[in-house]
Amino acid sequence: MSAQAGDALTNASFALDVVRSLEPIRGRLLADGVPLELSTVGHAWGFKDRTVFSDRRGPQPGDVALRVEPGAVLRRLYRVLATYPGEPEIAYAVNQRSWIEQPAGSFRNTVVFEPFIEIPPRPYVETLQRFNADFEAGFNFRGKFLDELGRGERVLEVLLGSPLVGELPPAPSNVAIAEDRRSRRVRTTQQLTRPSNAAFRAKVFHAQRDAEGRIACSACDVTDEDLLEAAHIIDEGYADDEWWNGLPMCRNHHRLFDLGKLRLHPETGAWTARRYSGADSHITKPDVGSLLRAPSAAALQWKWDSDA
Numbered sequence: 001m002s003a004q005a006g007d008a009l010t011n012a013s014f015a016l017d018v019v020r021s022l023e024p025i026r027g028r029l030l031a032d033g034v035p036l037e038l039s040t041v042g043h044a045w046g047f048k049d050r051t052v053f054s055d056r057r058g059p060q061p062g063d064v065a066l067r068v069e070p071g072a073v074l075r076r077l078y079r080v081l082a083t084y085p086g087e088p089e090i091a092y093a094v095n096q097r098s099w100i101e102q103p104a105g106s107f108r109n110t111v112v113f114e115p116f117i118e119i120p121p122r123p124y125v126e127t128l129q130r131f132n133a134d135f136e137a138g139f140n141f142r143g144k145f146l147d148e149l150g151r152g153e154r155v156l157e158v159l160l161g162s163p164l165v166g167e168l169p170p171a172p173s174n175v176a177i178a179e180d181r182r183s184r185r186v187r188t189t190q191q192l193t194r195p196s197n198a199a200f201r202a203k204v205f206h207a208q209r210d211a212e213g214r215i216a217c218s219a220c221d222v223t224d225e226d227l228l229e230a231a232h233i234i235d236e237g238y239a240d241d242e243w244w245n246g247l248p249m250c251r252n253h254h255r256l257f258d259l260g261k262l263r264l265h266p267e268t269g270a271w272t273a274r275r276y277s278g279a280d281s282h283i284t285k286p287d288v289g290s291l292l293r294a295p296s297a298a299a300l301q302w303k304w305d306s307d308a
């Protein structure tokens, strides 16, 4: 359908800011592990082949997307809950109108998002202009996403990591930790870390990235960001996903740390490797003294105790 500009803005607002029932795909969401309390609200969008911040591998659960639109008062980040490649009919079923699809029949996939973080308009626009001086918020039916502005992970890091004013505060002395600690036996049989937690990674990396823009594994000298991840100190889901609960780590050391084979003393900050010599564990740093910011001492104590 053709639409006047005013209609288009109204439609965009409707598409992004109205809570939709996902009842038609409730069963599919549950089967994909989307929590029950999230299965009745959210957004399902149809997508062409490449329209989401995702490092070009296709959107994955946990990825974060940002839609650029000037008409809406709120500007939000959205988190991917589930993806259905090759099934645009799911988006049609939920949206019940196809006006947003241009041209008709061009959608290839369904991606289900949840509204995630609201960003005040001014910092949002200024931040994006740091990546592209010519950036202007502008209505775009297809949506513009972070990866059109530069490496999406870096844009997200700046958006989520920067305090709106002043310096990043130090780690809090008191940390709320969920009471029902799982036993080590249970923990090691579960997947400890989600494959994609872009927002947590962005916060941890922002806190620990040096003035030259470099970041390294907390236990070795790996600096390639394709190999670096954000490791939770207190297990994911048991404390806030804030920078002070994370360590930048290479994939190998992240795995060993999750399994309790690599331990970090909460008082000295020294690494110890269980069942490994220092050489076998490929640790090249004696401790985490080189980190730019000290993570939460309470979090480190929790991790030490629960790995004992």
Ligand SMILES: [Zn+2]
Residues within 6 Å of the ligand: 217, 218, 219, 220, 221, 222, 249, 250, 251, 252, 253
């Ligand atoms: Zn490492």
